[in-house]
Amino acid sequence: MKYGIALFPSKKIQDLVNSYRKRYDPNYALIPPHVTLKTAFDASADDIVTIANELRITAQDSNPIKISIKKVSSFSPVNNVIYLKVEPNDDLLDLHSKLHKGSLRLEPEYSFVPHITLGQKLSDDEHSDVLGSIKMLDVQHEEVVDRFHLLYQLENGSWTVYETFLLGKDNE
C-alpha cells in the first residue's frame, strides 16, 4: 500500500489554494491542499503499525510548525508546477529530517522545497500565463500548524487519512 505524510494548512489557505487548483491541478479531487513532508512510499499493514508508533514519538518530540508564505513560485523548467512557497525554518526542516530516519529511512526524491501546489501538469504556455497572473497576488500569510497526517492512497489515486499526529509536548 502507498503511504505519504503531509500537513494541511488552515481552511483559509486551503480554500484560497483550491480556487486555483480547481482549474490548474489535475490532483484537485484527490487530496486537500497540503505541504508534502514525505512523498509516497510503500509499506505493509504491519510496517505501518510500527511507523505510526514512531510517528507518535516523533510528533511529541517536535515543535508546531510556523508556515510562512511570502510568494508564489514555480519548479519550471524541471516541472511546470506553480506553488505557494513555504519559507523553510528549523522546526519544519527538523520534522522533515526526522521523517526520513528510522523505519522511514528512504532517500528523499528531491531536495526539500516546502510548498503548497496551486497548479501542475500545465502546458508551457498555460504555465507562463497562470504564473504571470498569480504572481501579482499578495499572498503574505503566516500561521502555525500543530499537526501532521499519515495518509494512504486508494486505487483511484485519492488519499485517505490513516492517522493524525499532534506536534509538541503539550499534546501528549
Next chain:
Amino acid sequence: MKYGIALFPSKKIQDLVNSYRKRYDPNYALIPPHVTLKTAFDASADDIVTIANELRITAQDSNPIKISIKKVSSFSPVNNVIYLKVEPNDDLLDLHSKLHKGSLRLEPEYSFVPHITLGQKLSDDEHSDVLGSIKMLDVQHEEVVDRFHLLYQLENGSWTVYETFLLGKDNE
C-alpha cells in the same frame, strides 16, 4: 466552520465502494467512502479544541468497532440513496451515542442507520436499475476499525481530516 465525524473502512472496502461512487455518487470527490457517525455541525475554532479533547477521552473509553456488512440496501422512498448496510452492534451504537452527548449534544437528524453510501441523488429509474444490479453482488464482509476521524468542510464542499482518534485503552 462545519465539522463532521466519520470512520473509514479498510482500503479494500473503500476501493470497492468507490468503483460504484465514481458513477453514482456526486460526492465521490469530496470525501473517501465512510460511515458517518455524526452529520455536519457548526463549531468555532475554540469549540473544536474542547470537542477534540472530549473526543480523545471518548475514544479511549470506547472499543474498536466491528464493521459487519451483509447486504446492499436503499433509503428509498425517503431518499434515493443506495448503500452497504453496516449491521448495528453495541460498540458502534455506544460510540454513536457518546458522539451526541456533552459538547456534541445535538439531536441526530435521522435515527442512526449505519451505512456506507454507494450512490445518491439518483433518478427513480436509475435508482431501481442500479439497486437491481448491485443487489446481486455478494458483499459479505467483516472487519474491525480501530479509529475515527473529525473532519471539517472546505468551501468547495470537500472534507479535510482535522484529527484521528484511536479507539480503545491500548492506544492510550
